[in-house]
Amino acid sequence: MAFMTGQPSRPAWSPMEEWWYRDIVDPGKLPLLAALVSFVMTFLVTRTVTRLIRAGHGPFRNVSAGGVHIHHAVPGVVLMVAGGFAGIATGQAGWPGVLAAVLFGVGAGLVLDEFALILYLADVYWTEQGRRSVEAVVLTTALLVMVLAGVVPFGVDALSEEERRQRGVLAGTVLLNFAAALVSLAKGKLWTAVAGAVVPLIAFTGAVRLARPGSFWDRRLYRNRPRTRERARRRARRHDRRWSPVTGRLQDLLGGTPDDELRPR
Template identity: 45%
Template structure:
């Protein structure tokens, strides 16, 4: 059986459709948002009644609808394929604004907003591996010691990737998704000075040490990753438009997200 035949077989087609829908939606979404930002083309921000309706909203609707549809059809065609497309498109729309949802602020074009692209990249990488058949839970001989080893290594790898993200090493996490030793090594190294890990666990001396390390690393290698991220996500604004909290503790960005 050829690779193409395997991808469109009855048991693989829904996952393949979800993967293709996920990637195409991300490419189309980023193209449209870049055009809106540049003031080109027919597209404009979706504003209704003074409220900016972000594309994560239809994404949530599609993802939930696709999930319920998938359960209802119990793997039967064509419902399984339809629900897979809905989930792929919906998940892509939601994750494209992951940073905004995480911060409850409109950081889409800021440096913090590039976290969304990194999350989409990691999710796409995992989906791609599943589509190609890398699944430690399945096999012709059932669950054995080889599967257990893969599960243990996979759990360690996912933990290392999450720790990289917690330490502010987003680009390393993306590359480390494909090169596990890189993620493991980076997870053990000192965090970026502005990361959540540094704020929670480092004192002033260690923060200064982290800042020195980060500046040295960025001078040597930082422009490579930043150039790729800017190409995909759009160059961040110099001063991100993040509204200050209102007296009630709910910022304008939060109101727009509701």
């Protein structure tokens, strides 16, 4: 007993406290968690403000200097640079490292909220193309959550300890799954490639199915195969009719509805 040994007894921890110290504090993931939370919150707050400005409600206004509209990606880049270099300088140790992670997360949220503007080099924020920003934020959030949860990419965490010891099996599994994920990505299936990095079956399924129209695979390998290209287009149309309304509503909920006159007809 504690009073007989002279050592103080550890206070009983709740399951949440146990998880906090075992999975976040002890592995040194607190800066990553801080960056993730600040990233997501910044995106949500920024989208709320921009939607209020668009609707003409509230005290918020676009910022301009010398007749030039200052996009919020500009301060975002500054914060990312400051947070990144501060994190390197502190070595992510203690609260300075957490503060650096928060700065980086806020900056990343501001930059990726305007990812589509950087991608297309045009002000497409409220257009159909602007939805690429929402996709980039959701994709980044999913990857960060997987890293935070300790999920090892390419299905390595599904291997037994004996298989882990066999370097050949491990290397072969990683290479095959990585190749399948790359093929899925080349076929225009971004989300399948991301999910397949964790679940090998998803990557292989995406790799063997038909490519999306306009993808790298379609442009390079289907150009001399008109029947295959037509089958791929028919399948893509069926898929889009089924799922586009659902994904569109989710994107509208997160990022706002694109301008009606700029929607594809």
